[in-house]
Amino acid sequence: MQALLLLLLLLLHSPIRRSITSSKHHRLPAPPPPSPPGRLPIIGHLHLLHGSLPHISLRDLAAHHAHGGLLLLHLGAVPNLVATSPRAAEAVLRTHDHVFASRPTTGATDALLYGSSDIGFAPYGHHWRQARKLVTAHLFTANKVRAYRGARAEEVRLVIAKLRREAAAATTRAAAVDMSEAMNAFANDVISRAVSGKFFRAEGRNKLFRELVEANTRLIGGFNCLQDYFPAASSRWWFLLRLLGGNSRAVAEAHRRWDDLLETILRDHEATTAAANSTMHQHQHQHRRQQQGDFTHVLLSVQQHYGGITRDHIKAILMDMFGAGTDTSSLILELAMAELMRNPQQRAKLQDEVRKHTPEGQEMVEEENLGNMPYLRAVVKETLRLHPPAPLLLPHLSMADCVVEGYSIPSGTRVIVNAWAIGRDPEAWEKPEEFMPERFMDGGSAAAVDFRGSDFQFLPFGAGRRICPGLNFGVATVEIMLANLMYCFDWQLPVGMEGKDIDTTEVVFGLTMHPKEKLMLIAMPASGYTAATPHPQTKPSSRHAALVVSVLIVICPLLVLLLLAALRRRRFGTITASAAREALLGKLPSPPGRLPIIGHLHLVGGLPHVSLRDLSAKHARDGLMLLHLGAVPTLIVSSPSAAQAVLRTHDHIFASRAYSPVTDILFYGSTDVAFSPYGEHWRQVKKICTTHLLTNRKVRSYRHAREQEVRLVVAKIREAAAAGTAVDLSDLLNSFANDIVCHAVSGKFFREGGRNKLFRELVEANSSLLGGFNVEDYFPVLVKLDIIKRMVCAKAQRANKMWDDLLNKLIDDHVANKKTAERDGEDSDFIDVLLSVQQEYNLTRDHIKAQLVVMFEAGTDTSFIVLEYAMAQLMQNPRLMSKLQAELRTAIPKGKAIVTEDEVKSLPYLQAVIKETLRLHMPAPLLVPHLSMADCDIEGYTIPEGTRAIVNSWALARDPSYWESAEEFMPERFMEEEGGSAAAMDYKGANFLYLPFGTGRRICPGINFAISSVEVMLANLVYHFDWELPLELADKGIDMTESFGVTVHRTEKLLLVP
Known part of the structure; x- marks a missing residue:
């Protein structure tokens, strides 16, 4: 077939060449980047990208022919600038980010993603800016990512329970778990919940979504669509290109199946919204959707606000979420586990950290515990360095002529950033081929390096305008699952297999890298970490513990008097206003666990500002939360809009101070400027x-x-x-x-x-x-x-x-x-x-x-x-x-x-x-x-x-x-x-x-x-x-x-x- 393809392309040499060289060339101010020899007519350097691992081919070509980390390849009729060094990546993604912010048009993305109207593949312009703003301001804010912690915890609990059942039912130690399948299902179910508000495993649709995600990865990724590399000829000779190397039929079928599924999700949400509107005030419903709703609810609720966002645009964005949300998280988890099995010393070190910083007897690691686990974060970073899910960042497209590192880059040049090669560059990394999480720990050579796009030797999520907006969502999913795999289980390889037998370099290339072989591991419940005991309450500081004790000592003798006084007030009908006040306060969000007499005081730790921040993250809405501190209702304000409402819009109402006997004594009846009541x-x-x-x-x-x-x-x-x-x-x-x-x-x-x-x-x-x-x-x-x-x-x-x-x-x-x-x-x-x-x-x-x-x-x-x-x-x-x-x-x-x-x-x-x-x-x-x-x-x-x-x-x-x-x-x-x-x-x-x-x-x-x-x-x-x-x-x-x-x-x- 390849011989037939080359023969026909040579027959088409003249017409294709005329079609792709008909535009006039203008004089460029500097020489072009270096290019390898061996460029052939028509196909250019395509034949040099042998095998299924183009990121490795490009790294090897750059090592021989690049200068300054830049290499020019002619892939078919399309010039491609390949960046393979941190300096070259910085020039493209920071210095000239405004020039390279666009994406090339491809047949597959146009067909699959509703005219490339998603976030990942949309060309730079007004629509992309609107869609990007929508995603960053409504879908992937830090508050929104935190809001899904319950879904992540629920799905982690299901995975852990399933692994425990399988371990208990095994009759031999050789009963291994398919970790590739388990992690893929986990990641897909988490993103399904975020996108649609529910898991699809009960309906069996989770497998269908995973099949479609894999189809997208295969159809969009790699260098396998001839139309993309002969754009000028594809309109005239489309029938031959389609016959020889096209995937249009498969793309069309995948798009049809996606469209059916997404349309069903949208209609379900619209029906739910209509039903809710008939029983709920519109403002309340819109507030609920934006604060607690899934991605689909949010996109539908802000559609009118972002003029020009159509139903197809929403579907394109949702398809992005499914693809990126599933593949990225599952691949990092699978490869992290593979590397830890190959490196038992690092695995033991991670288990020690996780088990040390998770309260004893706690059934699972919770997201609140992760802040004390720097080695966990280092393991995730090192996995991302060696195995970025997308080894070649999505191609960029130059929108104007520019000079990069002394070389002229004409408008219309595609740019491929080889993040995989940069993450293994021996000039930027010590022992780059070794799995060494310690490099990211304090004192390590990369302690200050992060994956957020400011360090150009480490770009697993890209950088600049086109950085992945969902990286916080992906990392949160990975960290909580990996921590629990280490906390709840000890792991072994199947009988007869050693760590060196796990091959993490042999991969099949698509839009993302996938290991060729499934990762099969044996899970054994860790001794002392399986009890399903409730999470113990964090111990308060000695000061606050003493406070609670003193409260009880003082109050208990007087409790009878207070109850008698309350009964007397009720008898004479004087608590009507108090009841009305309590009814208003009862509508405010408030954490559970309110105790008699002391209210929520026991939830406030030795650093109240930290305790209140954490409580607000879980229980506040619109930056407001009500705490009952003793007998005093207290409004906690923790967002800029809420602070503005209290301190500017209603400043005249909130300008006073509460009475305090201590300030009354210290400041002579609270007559100072700070504590005096308003008047x-x-x-x-x-x-x-x-x-x-x-x-x-x-x-x-x-x-x-x-x-x-x-x-x-x-x-x-x-x-x-x-x-x-x-x-x-x-x-x-x-x-x-x-x-x-x-x-x-x-x-x-x-x-x-x-x-x-x-x-x-x-x-x-x-x-x-x-x-x-x-x-x-x-x-x-x-x-x-x-x-x-x-x-x-x-x-x-x-x-x-x-x-x-x-x-x-x-x-x-x-x-x-x-x-x-x-x-x-x-x-x-x-x-x-x-x-x-x-x-x-x-x-x-x-x-x-x-x-x-x-x-x-x-x-x-x-x-x-x-x-x-x-x-x-x-x-x-x-x-x-x-x-x-x-x-x-x-x-x-x-x-x-x-x-x-x-x-x-x-x-x-x-x-x-x-x-x-x-x-x-x-x-x-x-x-x-x-x-x-x-x-x-x-x-x-x-x-x-x-x-x-x-x-x-x-x-x-x-x-x-x-x-x-x-x-x-x-x-x-x-x-x-x-x-x-x-x-x-x-x-x-x-x-x-x-x-x-x-x-x-x-x-x-x-x-x-x-x-x-x-x-x-x-x-x-x-x-x-x-x-x-x-x-x-x-x-x-x-x-x-x-x-x-x-x-x-x-x-x-x-x-x-x-």
């Missing part, structure tokens, strides 16, 4: 802060005090550097921040008298008392009883007494010196100013003391925490430290005593480092609770008057739906010069993704004061010194463990050697 008094003290104490002019007036403190800190560090000793930066920076505030408040530093330590101790005491979830705040009825109030508020009373003595002395000193009557200018301190406006604003002495306490608290903690975390992050990221030092040392003349405040304003990377530190480590991760003063509607829910609202700004700033690489320290995201995704964001409350200081009426009025202190101190620390970890910490690194109060602190001191 005339709060408006007066806010005005004092914004127009007298913390104006830009006033903040600038303290610059000399800041610079004087900087000099002292730099001098102390120089002494330590000369002695070669480590510096306790935590203590040094805390002292610096406290001394700055002391000077601003009282006009003098207290370090000489030793009172600075007393102020710092009191600030720490306040932070401990104000932070967390305290008994007295969540059982307000009990605190009305004087005996209970004395019991739970004793510490606050003692702290207030110490504050009162200190502040009275400071105020008395100022009154005695008669400074107030004469001065309210730039040199005046906070006490001067407050005394000077006391009569105008009807302030009592207690009001003044309340403002001073909050200034000490907020002014010390904010600056110190940001500085400490900034230095810790820079030490963990030496490249970023070097980049910041280079900026400072280039802009600031060498030998300066200190960097001044005027100079730091022109340092954009310094500003970006501070912004990124505030994003990851905002001092107050939970904004001070708000209190609603009237009923209002938010995101379709009615929030009754008197509801507390906690905005989890920490969770907002780490939401992977909105932040790229959300857990990574990346100041570049805030750099305009580097095209950062957050370059336009600031911390002044305009963007609801980023609220380190809050927003609206209750935004922190001292932002400029804190930032000025941070900027000048951090600039000098980095400008004057190179830093190292002490020898005893060099191997362990910096411990970033946190402890929670009103602010979040690192648990360990930051010790560094200058």
Whole structure:
């Protein structure tokens, strides 16, 4: 047949050649890329792609003939640029991504995918941008991927149960499991559930979908469609090309079968929607579909919003989901298991990790456990490196002439990126042919390398505009299944077979690579890991355990009294309003497990911002969740739209604060600017802060005090550097921040008298008392009883007494010196100013003391925490430290005593480092609770008057739906010069993704004061010194463990050697 094909093609040589050379060639500015010899008439280099493994043929050709990782092949009448090195891939997929963002038209994709109107194969243009936006904004957001964790867990449970049954029924150890079949069925069932909302195994349609996915892979992949390589001739000689090498009939049949199945799914969903609309309010139904619906529901619900998206377009996108979702996950799982069986040492290491970090007695690994399994992630990465499911990324197409690495690439050139070859490039990888997950672990040569398209030696999912949008979905599916296979079973090979007998290189090529032989393994239930016991509740911290115990001790004796009081209120009909309020609150999403009396308090761990983020991920809708904390209903806000609704749209309603006996004691009846309830008094003290104490002019007036403190800190560090000793930066920076505030408040530093330590101790005491979830705040009825109030508020009373003595002395000193009557200018301190406006604003002495306490608290903690975390992050990221030092040392003349405040304003990377530190480590991760003063509607829910609202700004700033690489320290995201995704964001409350200081009426009025202190101190620390970890910490690194109060602190001191 091949001889007949060549003969007929030679007979057609002249007409075909005329048809493909009829267009005029224009002069190119540079030479073409290198090309191998042996190009034949008509077929070009097609004969060089021998065998079923073109990725290997292309790698071998490139090794002999490529330059700079680029090689030009003429496949039939189509020029193909082959990229086989990281540098070449970066040039195509990043530098010239806008030129190579399109796809070539092929007969198979046009016929199968409704005119190539899907995401994977659509040519670049308006339709592709719309479809891509639809998929990334609605189908594959981080929230949506998390929403399917239940489906993944259910399917994992079924696979594990089936493997256990087969293992129990086996009469010999030779009863092996077909892992290829099991993993393919698992991946297909998970994607079926995501696409259509149900599994098809019960109907038998799962096998049909898998057959069609395999048909697509075979028909679209490889170099097997002559029409694709003779496009100009196919219109005139289609009958011969079809006869000789076409697959049109098979494509048409596959498309027909797909269309029948997808049409059935769409009609089922439309029928369900119509039935629901007859019994459910339209808005409620649309909300349910978008938040909880499967891909089909979502696509149908947003179809009108994306004008031009037709029914065929939806089918094309769904077909993509089935194909990519099944093949990618099943292949990675199968090949990961194959590699682990070939490498028993790595398998044992992975099993040790999985079993160590899964709570004892737990039936299965859950997705919450995966965060503590870095070796699992390394195994997945290494499998993707050696065995990318699509070894040749889908072909790109140049839309204009361009010059790549010195070579001219004309418009219309196809580009093939050989991701398989790049992942095994010996110049980029140590021992590239070996399975070494350790390379991706901390300390490994590829520890910082990830598969998200920014590292061009590792491109299993592509990069740039055409990166696979579903990679998070695929990886989540792989990780949970692989973890459970390792946790629940010990594995053996069939009798007579050894690990070296598993051949992972022999594969059959299509759109994806498939092993030739099925992977047959013997599963044996692991001893001690088979009990189907419920997942034990995570143990609360000692503080919170003590809280629950103390609650019960206090409440139990009074429970009878409370019940009698409730019965009395019911008897007199006074709970009607309360019942109506409970009915409104009952409509809000809320986690299960609410206990009598304490409500959901037991679900809040030692780091409440983390606990609330995790609870919201499971139970919130539209970023809203209701927790009953003791007797107090609390609205948890964890999405930008919900935060905007509370802090901007309904700011006038949520502008108040909840009553707290602790703040009442510490802040003289909560008369300060932070905790005071909304009203005339709060408006007066806010005005004092914004127009007298913390104006830009006033903040600038303290610059000399800041610079004087900087000099002292730099001098102390120089002494330590000369002695070669480590510096306790935590203590040094805390002292610096406290001394700055002391000077601003009282006009003098207290370090000489030793009172600075007393102020710092009191600030720490306040932070401990104000932070967390305290008994007295969540059982307000009990605190009305004087005996209970004395019991739970004793510490606050003692702290207030110490504050009162200190502040009275400071105020008395100022009154005695008669400074107030004469001065309210730039040199005046906070006490001067407050005394000077006391009569105008009807302030009592207690009001003044309340403002001073909050200034000490907020002014010390904010600056110190940001500085400490900034230095810790820079030490963990030496490249970023070097980049910041280079900026400072280039802009600031060498030998300066200190960097001044005027100079730091022109340092954009310094500003970006501070912004990124505030994003990851905002001092107050939970904004001070708000209190609603009237009923209002938010995101379709009615929030009754008197509801507390906690905005989890920490969770907002780490939401992977909105932040790229959300857990990574990346100041570049805030750099305009580097095209950062957050370059336009600031911390002044305009963007609801980023609220380190809050927003609206209750935004922190001292932002400029804190930032000025941070900027000048951090600039000098980095400008004057190179830093190292002490020898005893060099191997362990910096411990970033946190402890929670009103602010979040690192648990360990930051010790560094200058």
